[in-house]
Amino acid sequence: MGIKGPKGTHDIIFNDINKWHKIESKLTELMKLYDYSEIRTPIFESTELFLRGVGDTTDIVDKEMYTFLDKGNRSITLRPEGTASVARAFIEHSGYNEVLPSKFYYIGPMFRYSRPQTGRYRQFHQFGVEVIGSINPYLDGEVLELMMNIFTSLGINNLNLEINSVGCPVCRPIHKENLKNYLKNNYNDLCPTCQTRYEKNPLRIFDCKNEKCQEIISKGPLITDHLCNDCNEHFDKVKNYLNMTNVEYTINKKMVRGLDYYTKTAFEITAGREGAQSSIGGGGRYDGLIEELGGPSLPGIGFAIGLERVVLTMEEQGLFDNQLKTKEKVYVANVSENNLDAAVKLVSELRHNGILAINDIMSRKLKAQFKYANKIDADYVITVGDDEIKNNIYPLKNMNTGEQIFCNINELIINLRGV
Template sequence: MLTTRPRGTNDILPGEVEKWQYLEELVRQVCREYGYGEIRTPLFEHTELFARGVGETTDIVEKEMYTFTDRGHRSLTLRPEGTAATVRAYVENKLYALPQPIKLFYIGPMFRYDRPQAGRYRQFHQFGVEVFGSDSPAIDAEVIAMAMDIYSRVGLQDLELHLNSVGCPDCRPVLREQLRQYFRPQLANLCPNCQGRFEKNPLRILDCKNEKCQVIGRQAPTPLDALCDPCAAHFEQVKSYLDAAGVKYVLNNRLVRGLDYYTRTAFEIMARDIGAQSSVGGGGRYNGLIEECGGPPTPGIGFALGLERILLTAANQGIDFPVNIRPAVFIATVGREVDKQAFELLQQLRRQGIAAEKDYLNRSLKAQMKYAGKLEARLVVILGDEEAARGVVVIRDMQAGTQQEVALGETVAYIKARTAS
């Protein structure tokens, strides 16, 4: 039907969109404080970017991407996540020639063909940050601390930061072989997805949500069991920086994340208030991704937070965002002769930065006052033919229930002083 939105999408209406704007401005303020600049990439990219960058064995590439062929017979995909596109922009625009590290953030819609559920949609919105050009454990800690700082400023409670290291190209092959040896005797008992992962990426079996696979893998080797010395030393430093910053975390040696590009540090933030999909955000390090996408060898790290999940968790925890959509002033008119004067006054107020409204339905004065009450306007300016003839308006304070006459020429200054206080 043309009158229903596609499954897995949402209309964000007035009264709700202000919460989004508040959250977006909050994260922009945090980014300014941490020194991150905004980047905006296209909503669609060449499909190959995600196949190479995200990983051909991931659920995103295999099952969830919105891919189409354009009129030039090119395969394009609506972006399912933000990191690969940001990496492409870093390489294409030669940002690696600038002083490093490059610290970027993005806010925007992503698209995945997934089963819609609480906090999870087919069009969803992410805020993410990426840092290119530094392999320092301190940058890992900064990125993680920044994510937790945002949640703290939103006011979210009872979050758990899960932390792990998934190794590097030197130690990951050792872990892969250990996992294949462990799971081979039970291969027939794994779910079809994990049977496919066994040869391509057995590490992903540790991340399976199938209860039977979880039981089978309970004693499986984990990334921390196979870390090489440099990866182990890096992870210890990350933990020490987090300890120094007072950021609490839970070591989760089974955390592997869902994308193939992660190396070393991986983390996820969990909430208890959004149902089965408890993650509200996460990320990690991806030192080989920029090179994989055609750039020079460059370390990188980042995270992405789901805005819908943050808002859902906030609502479940009873957090009210300080948003105000009420007009400060409503202009009520009595008689058609004064309507143009009222419109002129309306525009004068708006030019002074004062939110103002007027009646456009030729209501009676009583109906206009009732409407102003529904809008929760603080002040109502009453202008009728009689008042216009005397060069005055009546200004009623809707909260105090008082009113007084003010000279028409002094109305804007009077209201500006009242609303400023």
């Protein structure tokens, strides 16, 4: 069978690339409207960046990183997410000395070592946005509204935005202690993973699917009910922004997110897919991250969306069906091998006049060339033969209507330029 792509990777090839182009062009179009600029960071970084940035109690760092030593014995990791790299680049290039806030977007491959399944790959692609330098809750609102605008602009239905506040360094430690005190009595009834969570990161017990754990945790204290004044006000203003801009959302008081750096606003979005991998985007505020990575104390917020999942969702919702062709296609057929040179010259001339034109490169007979033109969805066929060359009169056939008109080369160009 020859060599196959490594486990968990996939090729975007043939018709599929058009789906990606459609999404990507919509993304860049929207980024211009919101005035975000692209940032391109390396796909590998020092392992330490993710240990400190993402957090070493997270599953991503714990068991999903592609880490290796390079030839200089440096520990390198293929990026599992984008935020840490953006933060690192921002600090490294003293973004804090530039006008704030910094508004970035990125798009590119991410890498996580886990068992592949629907909507999940080892190399997958994320689009993400990061804004650094503003603590204003209306920024949270803007970022959320932007994310929803992306999905709705792509035509995606059944969107469900869930938001929550996970507190800040003032209120979260207190809540953590409360939670631990509450859970102490039920410790033995927790599942084994939650028992370790109890020690390392008790908030994540909210994520457990185990019924018993859910029953226990559902009676426990919720962070949202014990936020400090600052966090409470912040959360209220975020909700206000969403209400003003008609963004629908639900509050999920149990949502905690898998990355350690989140503070205050956290959110996640699904798009109606049943069960597995329904999440197509998520993010939150990370007010401590820049400082944690050695920069000044600057707040930040961002989100990432999983492009494979967007493609999947759009396929399921039938959003790729009537893709508009961007350009009309002209096929120049040659009656015999003798006319090939003339066809090539004509094609070249058409192309230099901004017309999409192609000619036979498979030595097909005339009839087969027409079949081919049909298969590749050509809109027009020009036939080049001895008589045409001699008289400078070429048949121009409209492949959709079947009509054929005759004109000279200049008229061909004039006719085709307009289409």
